[in-house]
Amino acid sequence: MKEDKKLIVSAIQNGTVIDHIPAHNLFNVISILGLDKITENQVTFGTNFKSDRLGRKAIIKVSGIYFKDSDINKIALVAPHAKLNIIKDYEVVEKNEVMVPEEIIGIAKCMNPKCITNHEAITTRFDVMDKNGNISLKCRYCQKITDQAHLEIIR
Ligand code: CTP
Numbered sequence: 001m002k003e004d005k006k007l008i009v010s011a012i013q014n015g016t017v018i019d020h021i022p023a024h025n026l027f028n029v030i031s032i033l034g035l036d037k038i039t040e041n042q043v044t045f046g047t048n049f050k051s052d053r054l055g056r057k058a059i060i061k062v063s064g065i066y067f068k069d070s071d072i073n074k075i076a077l078v079a080p081h082a083k084l085n086i087i088k089d090y091e092v093v094e095k096n097e098v099m100v101p102e103e104i105i106g107i108a109k110c111m112n113p114k115c116i117t118n119h120e121a122i123t124t125r126f127d128v129m130d131k132n133g134n135i136s137l138k139c140r141y142c143q144k145i146t147d148q149a150h151l152e153i154i155r
């Protein structure tokens with residue numbers, strides 16, 4: 001039995017399991033989905049599970065919530081290989097991949113210290129550039145590119 005199966009984070013009856021999150025981006029995914037602000041639904045997560053592809057992966061389980069595609073796709077920034085498992089009555093009824101969106105509004109900071117978004121209360125806006133799975137963000141305000149290494153999620 002794989003260690004992430006039943007032993008460490010238990011199965012859920014209904015909801016969403018987000019699997020294959022790079023371990024170091026677990027809390028970024030939690031912020032992006034607003035799970036840190038959830039008041040009613042049960043959320044469980046585990047991290048640093050072994051994964052052949054990611055080295056170390058994290059898993060998040062949210063009971064009773066089925067996310068909109070547009071919300072889920074936002075996590076492509078930090079977890080491009082995440083898998084979305086829709087759970088109904090303990091069964092995985094759907095397994096979806098995350099799709100990289102064309103634009104990102106809010107969520108990320110522009111890495112240009114002179115950018116107006118870093119000086120005034122303006123929501124950031126970026127065009128997403130995807131070069132062979134290497135995602136970077138082009139700011140609509142200053143045109144500067146924020147690459148993966150400089151990506152900072154707004155909390
Ligand atoms: N899961 C869960 N509760 C359920 C059913 C599944 O929490 N009632 C979780 C499993 O623990 C797993 C994920 O949902 O983390 C996907 O389940 P499944 O497709 O059965 O696992 P794998 O085949 O290992 O998935 P993958 O191929 O995506 O790694």
Ligand code: ZN
Pocket residue numbers: 110111112115116117139140141142143144
């Ligand atoms: Zn900018």
